[in-house]
Amino acid sequence: xxxxxxxxxxxxYSNQIHSGQLLPxxxxxxxxELAEAYTTSRExxxxxxxxxxxxxxxxxxxGRGSFVLDMTRMDFPVTGLISFKxxxxxxxxxxxxxxxxxxxEPAGSAIARHLxxxxxxxxxxxxxxxxxxxxxxxxxxxxFRADIVSFLSxxxxxxxxxxxxxxxxxxxxxxxxxxxxxxxSTEEDHRLLDLKNFTHIVVVRNYxxxxxxxxxxxxxxxxxxxxxxxxxxxRRVRR
Amino acid sequence: xxxxxxxxxxxxYSNQIHSGQLLPxxxxxxxxELAEAYTTSRExxxxxxxxxxxxxxxxxxxGRGSFVLDMTRMDFPVTGLISFKxxxxxxxxxxxxxxxxxxxEPAGSAIARHLxxxxxxxxxxxxxxxxxxxxxxxxxxxxFRADIVSFLSxxxxxxxxxxxxxxxxxxxxxxxxxxxxxxxSTEEDHRLLDLKNFTHIVVVRNYxxxxxxxxxxxxxxxxxxxxxxxxxxxRRVRR
DNA sequence: CAGTGGTCTAGACCACCCT
DNA sequence: GGGTGGTCTAGACCACTGC
Numbered sequence: 001x002x003x004x005x006x007x008x009x010x011x012x013y014s015n016q017i018h019s020g021q022l023l024p025x026x027x028x029x030x031x032x033e034l035a036e037a038y039t040t041s042r043e044x045x046x047x048x049x050x051x052x053x054x055x056x057x058x059x060x061x062x063g064r065g066s067f068v069l070d071m072t073r074m075d076f077p078v079t080g081l082i083s084f085k086x087x088x089x090x091x092x093x094x095x096x097x098x099x100x101x102x103x104x105e106p107a108g109s110a111i112a113r114h115l116x117x118x119x120x121x122x123x124x125x126x127x128x129x130x131x132x133x134x135x136x137x138x139x140x141x142x143x144f145r146a147d148i149v150s151f152l153s154x155x156x157x158x159x160x161x162x163x164x165x166x167x168x169x170x171x172x173x174x175x176x177x178x179x180x181x182x183x184x185s186t187e188e189d190h191r192l193l194d195l196k197n198f199t200h201i202v203v204v205r206n207y208x209x210x211x212x213x214x215x216x217x218x219x220x221x222x223x224x225x226x227x228x229x230x231x232x233x234x235r236r237v238r239r
Numbered sequence: 240x241x242x243x244x245x246x247x248x249x250x251x252y253s254n255q256i257h258s259g260q261l262l263p264x265x266x267x268x269x270x271x272e273l274a275e276a277y278t279t280s281r282e283x284x285x286x287x288x289x290x291x292x293x294x295x296x297x298x299x300x301x302g303r304g305s306f307v308l309d310m311t312r313m314d315f316p317v318t319g320l321i322s323f324k325x326x327x328x329x330x331x332x333x334x335x336x337x338x339x340x341x342x343x344e345p346a347g348s349a350i351a352r353h354l355x356x357x358x359x360x361x362x363x364x365x366x367x368x369x370x371x372x373x374x375x376x377x378x379x380x381x382x383f384r385a386d387i388v389s390f391l392s393x394x395x396x397x398x399x400x401x402x403x404x405x406x407x408x409x410x411x412x413x414x415x416x417x418x419x420x421x422x423x424s425t426e427e428d429h430r431l432l433d434l435k436n437f438t439h440i441v442v443v444r445n446y447x448x449x450x451x452x453x454x455x456x457x458x459x460x461x462x463x464x465x466x467x468x469x470x471x472x473x474r475r476v477r478r
Numbered sequence: 479c480a481g482t483g484g485t486c487t488a489g490a491c492c493a494c495c496c497t
Numbered sequence: 498g499g500g501t502g503g504t505c506t507a508g509a510c511c512a513c514t515g516c
Binding site: 025043056059061067069070174175176177178179180181182198199200202211212213225226228229230231232233234 | 264282295298300306308309413414415416417418419420421437438439441450451452464465467468469470471472473
Protein backbone atom coordinates (compact mmCIF):
# COMPACT_ATOMS: atom_id res chain seq x y z
CA UNK A 1 0.00 0.00 0.00
CA UNK A 2 1.91 3.01 -1.25
CA UNK A 3 -0.84 5.60 -0.78
CA UNK A 4 -3.04 6.07 2.22
CA UNK A 5 -6.35 4.38 1.76
CA UNK A 6 -8.41 7.45 2.52
CA UNK A 7 -6.38 9.51 0.05
CA UNK A 8 -6.96 6.87 -2.59
CA UNK A 9 -10.72 7.14 -2.13
CA UNK A 10 -10.48 10.92 -2.01
CA UNK A 11 -8.47 11.05 -5.22
CA UNK A 12 -10.74 8.71 -7.13
CA TYR A 13 -13.80 10.76 -6.31
CA SER A 14 -12.23 14.20 -6.68
CA ASN A 15 -10.95 13.19 -10.12
CA GLN A 16 -14.30 11.82 -11.20
CA ILE A 17 -16.03 15.00 -10.05
CA HIS A 18 -13.48 17.25 -11.72
CA SER A 19 -13.64 15.36 -14.98
CA GLY A 20 -17.41 15.46 -15.05
CA GLN A 21 -17.89 11.69 -14.83
CA LEU A 22 -19.92 12.34 -11.70
CA LEU A 23 -22.53 15.00 -12.32
CA PRO A 24 -23.67 17.55 -9.74
CA UNK A 25 -26.51 16.20 -7.64
CA UNK A 26 -25.37 12.60 -7.95
CA UNK A 27 -25.79 10.68 -4.72
CA UNK A 28 -22.68 8.85 -3.58
CA UNK A 29 -22.93 5.31 -2.20
CA UNK A 30 -23.52 5.30 1.55
CA UNK A 31 -20.53 5.18 3.86
CA UNK A 32 -21.17 1.53 4.69
CA GLU A 33 -21.38 0.62 1.02
CA LEU A 34 -18.14 2.48 0.30
CA ALA A 35 -16.43 0.76 3.19
CA GLU A 36 -17.41 -2.61 1.74
CA ALA A 37 -16.50 -1.62 -1.82
CA TYR A 38 -13.01 -0.51 -0.79
CA THR A 39 -12.68 -3.30 1.78
CA THR A 40 -11.96 -0.81 4.51
CA SER A 41 -13.63 0.53 7.62
CA ARG A 42 -16.32 3.17 7.72
CA GLU A 43 -14.11 5.62 9.64
CA UNK A 44 -11.56 5.52 6.83
CA UNK A 45 -14.29 6.19 4.28
CA UNK A 46 -15.48 9.08 6.42
CA UNK A 47 -11.98 10.56 6.42
CA UNK A 48 -12.05 10.61 2.63
CA UNK A 49 -15.58 12.02 2.46
CA UNK A 50 -14.77 14.73 5.00
CA UNK A 51 -11.84 15.79 2.85
CA UNK A 52 -14.08 15.94 -0.20
CA UNK A 53 -16.54 17.94 1.88
CA UNK A 54 -13.99 20.44 3.14
CA UNK A 55 -12.63 20.98 -0.34
CA UNK A 56 -16.11 21.70 -1.67
CA UNK A 57 -16.56 18.61 -3.82
CA UNK A 58 -19.50 17.11 -1.99
CA UNK A 59 -22.17 17.93 0.41
CA UNK A 60 -23.38 15.73 3.26
CA UNK A 61 -26.83 15.61 4.81
CA UNK A 62 -27.46 13.57 7.91
CA GLY A 63 -30.03 10.90 7.24
CA ARG A 64 -29.94 11.36 3.47
CA GLY A 65 -26.46 10.85 2.11
CA SER A 66 -23.61 12.58 0.31
CA PHE A 67 -24.12 14.48 -2.95
CA VAL A 68 -21.84 15.88 -5.61
CA LEU A 69 -21.69 19.67 -5.71
CA ASP A 70 -21.43 21.83 -8.78
CA MET A 71 -17.74 22.67 -9.01
CA THR A 72 -18.12 24.49 -12.31
CA ARG A 73 -19.74 27.40 -10.52
CA MET A 74 -16.91 27.51 -8.02
CA ASP A 75 -14.18 28.96 -10.23
CA PHE A 76 -10.86 27.32 -9.48
CA PRO A 77 -9.19 27.35 -7.15
CA VAL A 78 -12.04 26.73 -4.76
CA THR A 79 -10.44 29.04 -2.29
CA GLY A 80 -7.52 31.38 -2.35
CA LEU A 81 -5.92 33.82 -4.60
CA ILE A 82 -5.86 32.95 -8.25
CA SER A 83 -2.10 32.79 -8.61
CA PHE A 84 -0.24 34.19 -11.55
CA LYS A 85 0.38 30.82 -13.11
CA UNK A 86 -3.15 29.54 -12.55
CA UNK A 87 -4.52 32.77 -13.93
CA UNK A 88 -2.45 32.46 -17.07
CA UNK A 89 -3.24 28.77 -17.44
CA UNK A 90 -6.95 29.31 -16.99
CA UNK A 91 -7.05 32.13 -19.46
CA UNK A 92 -4.82 30.14 -21.77
CA UNK A 93 -2.93 33.31 -22.57
CA UNK A 94 0.65 34.22 -23.08
CA UNK A 95 2.36 35.11 -19.84
CA UNK A 96 5.86 36.06 -18.79
CA UNK A 97 7.79 36.59 -15.59
CA UNK A 98 10.26 39.44 -15.59
CA UNK A 99 12.83 39.18 -12.80
CA UNK A 100 13.72 42.74 -11.85
CA UNK A 101 16.10 41.95 -9.05
CA UNK A 102 17.55 39.07 -6.98
CA UNK A 103 19.83 40.29 -4.24
CA UNK A 104 20.94 39.58 -0.71
CA GLU A 105 20.90 42.56 1.64
CA PRO A 106 20.07 43.58 5.23
CA ALA A 107 16.33 43.50 5.90
CA GLY A 108 15.87 47.15 6.80
CA SER A 109 13.25 48.38 9.22
CA ALA A 110 10.08 47.81 7.18
CA ILE A 111 10.83 44.23 6.11
CA ALA A 112 12.31 43.44 9.52
CA ARG A 113 8.98 44.33 11.09
CA HIS A 114 7.09 42.07 8.68
CA LEU A 115 9.48 39.16 9.25
CA UNK A 116 9.88 39.83 12.97
CA UNK A 117 13.68 39.89 12.81
CA UNK A 118 16.37 42.48 13.61
CA UNK A 119 16.78 45.05 10.77
CA UNK A 120 20.38 44.05 10.12
CA UNK A 121 19.50 40.38 9.42
CA UNK A 122 20.43 39.31 5.91
CA UNK A 123 17.56 38.51 3.58
CA UNK A 124 17.06 37.54 -0.04
CA UNK A 125 14.96 40.01 -1.98
CA UNK A 126 13.34 39.01 -5.25
CA UNK A 127 11.30 41.45 -7.31
CA UNK A 128 9.33 40.11 -10.24
CA UNK A 129 6.84 41.66 -12.62
CA UNK A 130 4.16 39.42 -14.10
CA UNK A 131 3.07 40.06 -17.63
CA UNK A 132 -0.16 38.77 -19.12
CA UNK A 133 -1.26 39.50 -22.67
CA UNK A 134 1.54 42.01 -23.01
CA UNK A 135 0.65 43.96 -19.90
CA UNK A 136 2.64 43.94 -16.68
CA UNK A 137 -0.14 43.79 -14.10
CA UNK A 138 1.32 42.13 -10.97
CA UNK A 139 4.42 43.07 -8.97
CA UNK A 140 5.67 40.34 -6.65
CA UNK A 141 8.19 41.30 -3.99
CA UNK A 142 9.48 38.29 -2.03
CA UNK A 143 11.67 38.43 1.05
CA PHE A 144 13.32 35.30 2.49
CA ARG A 145 15.39 34.92 5.61
CA ALA A 146 18.90 34.23 4.30
CA ASP A 147 19.75 32.08 7.31
CA ILE A 148 17.07 29.65 6.13
CA VAL A 149 17.22 30.11 2.37
CA SER A 150 20.98 30.21 1.88
CA PHE A 151 21.02 30.57 -1.89
CA LEU A 152 18.83 32.02 -4.62
CA SER A 153 19.52 33.00 -8.19
CA UNK A 154 17.85 34.73 -11.09
CA UNK A 155 17.39 31.34 -12.76
CA UNK A 156 15.46 30.02 -9.78
CA UNK A 157 13.42 33.22 -9.56
CA UNK A 158 12.40 32.83 -13.20
CA UNK A 159 10.87 29.46 -12.44
CA UNK A 160 8.99 28.46 -9.33
CA UNK A 161 10.76 29.55 -6.16
CA UNK A 162 8.15 27.59 -4.30
CA UNK A 163 9.16 24.28 -5.88
CA UNK A 164 12.82 25.06 -5.29
CA UNK A 165 12.23 25.60 -1.58
CA UNK A 166 10.03 22.55 -1.08
CA UNK A 167 11.76 20.05 -3.34
CA UNK A 168 15.40 21.20 -3.41
CA UNK A 169 15.82 22.64 0.06
CA UNK A 170 13.22 20.41 1.69
CA UNK A 171 11.59 23.27 3.57
CA UNK A 172 8.34 22.19 5.15
CA UNK A 173 5.75 24.91 4.93
CA UNK A 174 3.15 24.68 7.64
CA UNK A 175 0.77 27.56 7.18
CA UNK A 176 0.39 31.01 5.70
CA UNK A 177 -1.58 34.11 6.43
CA UNK A 178 -2.78 36.56 3.80
CA UNK A 179 -3.85 40.14 4.31
CA UNK A 180 -5.61 41.93 1.47
CA UNK A 181 -6.01 45.67 1.29
CA UNK A 182 -6.07 48.52 -1.20
CA UNK A 183 -3.44 51.23 -0.99
CA UNK A 184 -2.21 54.21 -2.98
CA SER A 185 0.14 53.10 -5.73
CA THR A 186 3.81 54.03 -5.41
CA GLU A 187 6.30 55.42 -7.83
CA GLU A 188 7.85 51.92 -8.04
CA ASP A 189 4.47 50.44 -9.01
CA HIS A 190 4.21 52.86 -11.90
CA ARG A 191 7.77 52.27 -12.99
CA LEU A 192 7.57 48.47 -13.04
CA LEU A 193 3.95 47.90 -14.02
CA ASP A 194 1.59 49.06 -16.76
CA LEU A 195 -0.60 50.82 -14.26
CA LYS A 196 -2.51 53.10 -16.63
CA ASN A 197 -3.75 55.94 -14.45
CA PHE A 198 -4.97 53.92 -11.48
CA THR A 199 -4.19 55.81 -8.29
CA HIS A 200 -4.53 52.69 -6.10
CA ILE A 201 -3.31 49.14 -6.11
CA VAL A 202 -4.44 45.89 -4.42
CA VAL A 203 -1.81 44.67 -1.97
CA VAL A 204 -1.76 41.03 -0.87
CA ARG A 205 0.63 40.45 2.01
CA ASN A 206 1.59 36.84 2.53
CA TYR A 207 3.33 35.55 5.65
CA UNK A 208 4.68 32.02 5.31
CA UNK A 209 5.59 29.86 8.30
CA UNK A 210 7.61 26.66 8.48
CA UNK A 211 6.67 23.54 10.40
CA UNK A 212 8.66 24.77 13.39
CA UNK A 213 6.48 27.93 13.37
CA UNK A 214 9.32 30.08 12.09
CA UNK A 215 8.20 32.96 9.88
CA UNK A 216 10.74 32.78 7.08
CA UNK A 217 9.09 34.45 4.08
CA UNK A 218 7.15 37.64 3.47
CA UNK A 219 5.67 38.35 0.06
CA UNK A 220 4.01 41.50 -1.12
CA UNK A 221 1.96 40.91 -4.22
CA UNK A 222 0.75 44.11 -5.83
CA UNK A 223 -2.10 43.73 -8.33
CA UNK A 224 -3.54 46.24 -10.75
CA UNK A 225 -7.08 46.99 -9.57
CA UNK A 226 -8.95 45.89 -12.67
CA UNK A 227 -7.22 42.50 -12.90
CA UNK A 228 -7.56 41.43 -9.30
CA UNK A 229 -9.82 38.62 -8.21
CA UNK A 230 -10.00 36.55 -5.05
CA UNK A 231 -12.22 33.55 -4.33
CA UNK A 232 -13.14 32.32 -0.89
CA UNK A 233 -15.11 29.16 -0.30
CA UNK A 234 -16.30 28.54 3.24
CA ARG A 235 -18.03 25.52 4.68
CA ARG A 236 -20.41 26.31 7.44
CA VAL A 237 -19.04 24.95 10.70
CA ARG A 238 -21.72 24.09 13.18
CA ARG A 239 -20.76 24.43 16.82
CA UNK B 240 -23.63 14.24 27.84
CA UNK B 241 -25.04 17.40 26.34
CA UNK B 242 -22.05 18.39 24.25
CA UNK B 243 -19.97 16.21 22.01
CA UNK B 244 -16.85 15.05 23.77
CA UNK B 245 -14.49 16.25 21.08
CA UNK B 246 -16.12 19.70 21.06
CA UNK B 247 -15.73 19.86 24.81
CA UNK B 248 -12.00 19.24 24.51
CA UNK B 249 -11.78 21.66 21.60
CA UNK B 250 -13.61 24.38 23.51
CA UNK B 251 -11.53 24.01 26.66
CA TYR B 252 -8.30 24.38 24.74
CA SER B 253 -9.43 27.09 22.35
CA ASN B 254 -10.64 29.13 25.31
CA GLN B 255 -7.42 28.65 27.22
CA ILE B 256 -5.39 29.65 24.19
CA HIS B 257 -7.57 32.66 23.47
CA SER B 258 -7.45 33.86 27.05
CA GLY B 259 -3.68 33.53 27.21
CA GLN B 260 -3.65 30.84 29.91
CA LEU B 261 -1.75 28.71 27.44
CA LEU B 262 1.19 30.61 26.00
CA PRO B 263 2.47 30.22 22.44
CA UNK B 264 5.01 27.42 22.21
CA UNK B 265 3.50 25.43 25.06
CA UNK B 266 3.49 21.72 24.39
CA UNK B 267 0.14 20.02 24.83
CA UNK B 268 -0.08 16.65 26.57
CA UNK B 269 0.30 13.76 24.15
CA UNK B 270 -2.80 12.32 22.53
CA UNK B 271 -2.65 9.24 24.74
CA GLU B 272 -2.37 11.37 27.86
CA LEU B 273 -5.30 13.51 26.78
CA ALA B 274 -7.37 10.41 26.05
CA GLU B 275 -6.72 9.18 29.57
CA ALA B 276 -7.31 12.59 31.16
CA TYR B 277 -10.69 12.98 29.46
CA THR B 278 -11.50 9.27 29.82
CA THR B 279 -12.05 8.95 26.10
CA SER B 280 -10.39 7.29 23.13
CA ARG B 281 -7.42 8.62 21.25
CA GLU B 282 -9.44 9.08 18.03
CA UNK B 283 -11.81 11.41 19.84
CA UNK B 284 -8.90 13.42 21.18
CA UNK B 285 -7.50 13.59 17.64
CA UNK B 286 -10.80 14.96 16.37
CA UNK B 287 -10.52 17.82 18.84
CA UNK B 288 -6.84 18.44 18.09
CA UNK B 289 -7.46 18.42 14.34
CA UNK B 290 -10.13 21.07 14.81
CA UNK B 291 -7.71 23.17 16.85
CA UNK B 292 -5.17 22.66 14.10
CA UNK B 293 -7.50 23.64 11.25
CA UNK B 294 -8.58 26.76 13.10
CA UNK B 295 -5.00 27.80 13.62
CA UNK B 296 -4.79 27.32 17.38
CA UNK B 297 -2.14 24.64 17.43
CA UNK B 298 0.48 23.07 15.37
CA UNK B 299 1.27 19.35 15.19
CA UNK B 300 4.59 17.70 14.43
CA UNK B 301 4.81 13.97 13.96
CA GLY B 302 7.06 12.38 16.53
CA ARG B 303 7.26 15.53 18.65
CA GLY B 304 3.84 16.66 19.77
CA SER B 305 1.28 19.47 19.51
CA PHE B 306 2.20 23.07 20.27
CA VAL B 307 0.23 26.26 20.88
CA LEU B 308 0.51 28.82 18.09
CA ASP B 309 0.66 32.58 18.49
CA MET B 310 -2.90 33.72 17.84
CA THR B 311 -2.17 37.33 18.68
CA ARG B 312 -0.42 37.79 15.37
CA MET B 313 -3.39 36.32 13.54
CA ASP B 314 -5.81 39.23 13.75
CA PHE B 315 -9.34 38.03 14.36
CA PRO B 316 -11.15 36.53 12.67
CA VAL B 317 -8.51 34.01 11.65
CA THR B 318 -10.00 33.85 8.21
CA GLY B 319 -12.65 35.73 6.34
CA LEU B 320 -13.85 39.20 5.83
CA ILE B 321 -13.73 41.44 8.83
CA SER B 322 -17.47 42.04 8.98
CA PHE B 323 -19.06 45.35 9.73
CA LYS B 324 -19.93 44.43 13.29
CA UNK B 325 -16.58 42.82 14.06
CA UNK B 326 -14.81 45.82 12.59
CA UNK B 327 -16.80 48.20 14.75
CA UNK B 328 -16.36 46.00 17.83
CA UNK B 329 -12.62 45.65 17.32
CA UNK B 330 -12.15 49.33 16.78
CA UNK B 331 -14.47 50.01 19.69
CA UNK B 332 -16.00 52.84 17.73
CA UNK B 333 -19.48 54.17 17.19
CA UNK B 334 -21.23 52.43 14.31
CA UNK B 335 -24.67 52.60 12.75
CA UNK B 336 -26.69 50.72 10.18
CA UNK B 337 -28.84 52.83 7.89
CA UNK B 338 -31.56 50.80 6.15
CA UNK B 339 -32.11 52.47 2.80
CA UNK B 340 -34.69 50.10 1.45
CA UNK B 341 -36.54 46.83 2.22
CA UNK B 342 -38.83 45.79 -0.62
CA UNK B 343 -40.17 42.78 -2.43
CA GLU B 344 -39.90 42.91 -6.21
CA PRO B 345 -39.14 40.77 -9.27
CA ALA B 346 -35.47 39.81 -9.47
CA GLY B 347 -34.68 41.43 -12.79
CA SER B 348 -32.06 40.11 -15.19
CA ALA B 349 -28.87 40.95 -13.27
CA ILE B 350 -29.94 39.54 -9.90
CA ALA B 351 -31.67 36.61 -11.59
CA ARG B 352 -28.33 35.65 -13.12
CA HIS B 353 -26.57 35.81 -9.76
CA LEU B 354 -29.28 33.76 -8.03
CA UNK B 355 -29.77 31.40 -10.99
CA UNK B 356 -33.53 31.96 -11.11
CA UNK B 357 -36.00 33.32 -13.73
CA UNK B 358 -36.00 37.15 -13.85
CA UNK B 359 -39.66 37.39 -12.84
CA UNK B 360 -39.10 35.48 -9.57
CA UNK B 361 -39.99 37.55 -6.51
CA UNK B 362 -37.10 38.48 -4.25
CA UNK B 363 -36.55 40.55 -1.15
CA UNK B 364 -34.10 43.38 -1.65
CA UNK B 365 -32.44 45.03 1.34
CA UNK B 366 -30.07 47.95 0.93
CA UNK B 367 -28.11 49.08 3.95
CA UNK B 368 -25.37 51.62 4.45
CA UNK B 369 -22.87 51.03 7.25
CA UNK B 370 -21.54 54.01 9.10
CA UNK B 371 -18.38 53.99 11.19
CA UNK B 372 -17.06 57.04 12.99
CA UNK B 373 -19.58 59.21 11.19
CA UNK B 374 -18.63 58.00 7.71
CA UNK B 375 -20.76 55.76 5.54
CA UNK B 376 -18.15 53.39 4.13
CA UNK B 377 -19.93 50.11 3.30
CA UNK B 378 -22.98 49.52 1.12
CA UNK B 379 -24.63 46.14 1.63
CA UNK B 380 -27.16 45.02 -0.96
CA UNK B 381 -28.85 41.74 -0.01
CA UNK B 382 -31.14 39.73 -2.25
CA PHE B 383 -33.19 36.80 -0.89
CA ARG B 384 -35.45 34.41 -2.76
CA ALA B 385 -38.94 35.32 -1.55
CA ASP B 386 -40.15 31.73 -1.92
CA ILE B 387 -37.67 30.79 0.81
CA VAL B 388 -37.58 33.93 2.92
CA SER B 389 -41.29 34.80 2.98
CA PHE B 390 -41.11 37.87 5.15
CA LEU B 391 -38.66 40.63 5.94
CA SER B 392 -39.09 44.04 7.50
CA UNK B 393 -37.10 47.16 8.16
CA UNK B 394 -36.94 46.21 11.84
CA UNK B 395 -35.30 42.89 10.99
CA UNK B 396 -32.96 44.59 8.53
CA UNK B 397 -31.79 46.97 11.24
CA UNK B 398 -30.67 44.06 13.39
CA UNK B 399 -29.07 40.86 12.23
CA UNK B 400 -30.85 39.34 9.22
CA UNK B 401 -28.55 36.40 9.62
CA UNK B 402 -29.82 35.56 13.10
CA UNK B 403 -33.41 35.99 11.95
CA UNK B 404 -32.92 33.48 9.14
CA UNK B 405 -31.10 30.91 11.24
CA UNK B 406 -32.96 31.17 14.52
CA UNK B 407 -36.45 32.35 13.53
CA UNK B 408 -36.89 30.72 10.14
CA UNK B 409 -34.62 27.76 10.88
CA UNK B 410 -32.77 28.03 7.58
CA UNK B 411 -29.72 25.78 7.53
CA UNK B 412 -26.86 27.44 5.75
CA UNK B 413 -24.44 24.96 4.27
CA UNK B 414 -21.73 26.93 2.53
CA UNK B 415 -20.94 30.23 0.92
CA UNK B 416 -18.69 31.46 -1.82
CA UNK B 417 -17.14 34.90 -1.87
CA UNK B 418 -15.70 36.71 -4.86
CA UNK B 419 -13.65 39.82 -4.27
CA UNK B 420 -12.85 42.32 -6.97
CA UNK B 421 -12.36 46.03 -7.52
CA UNK B 422 -14.70 47.89 -9.85
CA UNK B 423 -15.51 51.44 -10.88
CA SER B 424 -17.84 53.06 -8.36
CA THR B 425 -21.39 53.81 -9.47
CA GLU B 426 -23.61 56.80 -9.07
CA GLU B 427 -25.50 54.87 -6.36
CA ASP B 428 -22.26 54.31 -4.43
CA HIS B 429 -21.59 58.02 -4.38
CA ARG B 430 -25.18 58.83 -3.41
CA LEU B 431 -25.36 56.41 -0.48
CA LEU B 432 -21.77 56.41 0.76
CA ASP B 433 -19.19 58.99 1.77
CA LEU B 434 -16.91 58.01 -1.08
CA LYS B 435 -14.68 61.06 -1.18
CA ASN B 436 -13.23 61.09 -4.67
CA PHE B 437 -12.39 57.42 -5.00
CA THR B 438 -13.13 56.29 -8.53
CA HIS B 439 -13.21 52.59 -7.60
CA ILE B 440 -14.80 50.43 -4.93
CA VAL B 441 -14.10 46.96 -3.51
CA VAL B 442 -16.96 44.60 -4.33
CA VAL B 443 -17.46 41.43 -2.27
CA ARG B 444 -20.03 39.14 -3.85
CA ASN B 445 -21.37 36.50 -1.48
CA TYR B 446 -23.37 33.50 -2.64
CA UNK B 447 -25.09 31.63 0.19
CA UNK B 448 -26.34 28.06 -0.19
CA UNK B 449 -28.69 26.07 2.01
CA UNK B 450 -28.16 22.50 3.13
CA UNK B 451 -30.16 21.26 0.13
CA UNK B 452 -27.66 23.09 -2.12
CA UNK B 453 -30.22 25.76 -3.03
CA UNK B 454 -28.70 29.16 -3.71
CA UNK B 455 -31.09 31.42 -1.85
CA UNK B 456 -29.15 34.59 -1.08
CA UNK B 457 -26.86 36.91 -2.98
CA UNK B 458 -25.15 39.77 -1.23
CA UNK B 459 -23.11 42.53 -2.77
CA UNK B 460 -21.00 44.28 -0.19
CA UNK B 461 -19.38 47.43 -1.52
CA UNK B 462 -16.46 48.78 0.54
CA UNK B 463 -14.67 52.06 0.28
CA UNK B 464 -11.11 51.28 -0.89
CA UNK B 465 -9.24 52.71 2.04
CA UNK B 466 -11.30 50.89 4.68
CA UNK B 467 -11.24 47.43 3.19
CA UNK B 468 -9.35 44.55 4.75
CA UNK B 469 -9.53 40.80 4.30
CA UNK B 470 -7.68 38.08 6.19
CA UNK B 471 -7.07 34.58 4.93
CA UNK B 472 -5.46 31.87 7.02
CA UNK B 473 -4.51 28.65 5.25
CA ARG B 474 -3.15 25.43 6.62
CA ARG B 475 -0.83 23.64 4.32
CA VAL B 476 -2.46 20.42 3.18
CA ARG B 477 0.03 17.73 2.35
CA ARG B 478 -1.05 15.33 -0.35
C1' DC C 479 15.27 2.96 22.24
C1' DA C 480 10.82 5.00 24.07
C1' DG C 481 7.54 8.51 22.83
C1' DT C 482 4.94 10.88 19.52
C1' DG C 483 1.43 11.65 15.94
C1' DG C 484 -0.78 9.29 11.44
C1' DT C 485 -3.48 5.57 9.80
C1' DC C 486 -6.69 1.90 10.21
C1' DT C 487 -10.04 -1.53 12.12
C1' DA C 488 -14.53 -3.66 13.53
C1' DG C 489 -17.51 -2.96 16.03
C1' DA C 490 -21.37 0.21 18.78
C1' DC C 491 -25.13 3.67 19.71
C1' DC C 492 -27.37 7.81 18.35
C1' DA C 493 -30.02 11.57 15.60
C1' DC C 494 -31.97 12.41 11.58
C1' DC C 495 -34.65 11.66 7.17
C1' DC C 496 -37.97 9.48 4.19
C1' DT C 497 -41.71 6.50 3.30
C1' DG D 498 -38.86 1.20 10.52
C1' DG D 499 -34.93 1.05 7.56
C1' DG D 500 -31.32 3.77 5.86
C1' DT D 501 -28.23 7.48 6.49
C1' DG D 502 -24.48 10.21 8.48
C1' DG D 503 -22.31 11.74 13.38
C1' DT D 504 -20.00 10.20 17.38
C1' DC D 505 -17.27 7.10 20.00
C1' DT D 506 -14.47 3.01 21.49
C1' DA D 507 -10.35 0.03 22.38
C1' DG D 508 -7.47 -1.73 20.35
C1' DA D 509 -3.43 -2.18 16.39
C1' DC D 510 0.64 -1.07 13.41
C1' DC D 511 3.45 2.41 11.28
C1' DA D 512 6.71 6.59 10.54
C1' DC D 513 8.95 9.93 12.54
C1' DT D 514 11.59 12.58 16.23
C1' DG D 515 14.77 12.67 20.09
C1' DC D 516 17.98 10.79 23.13
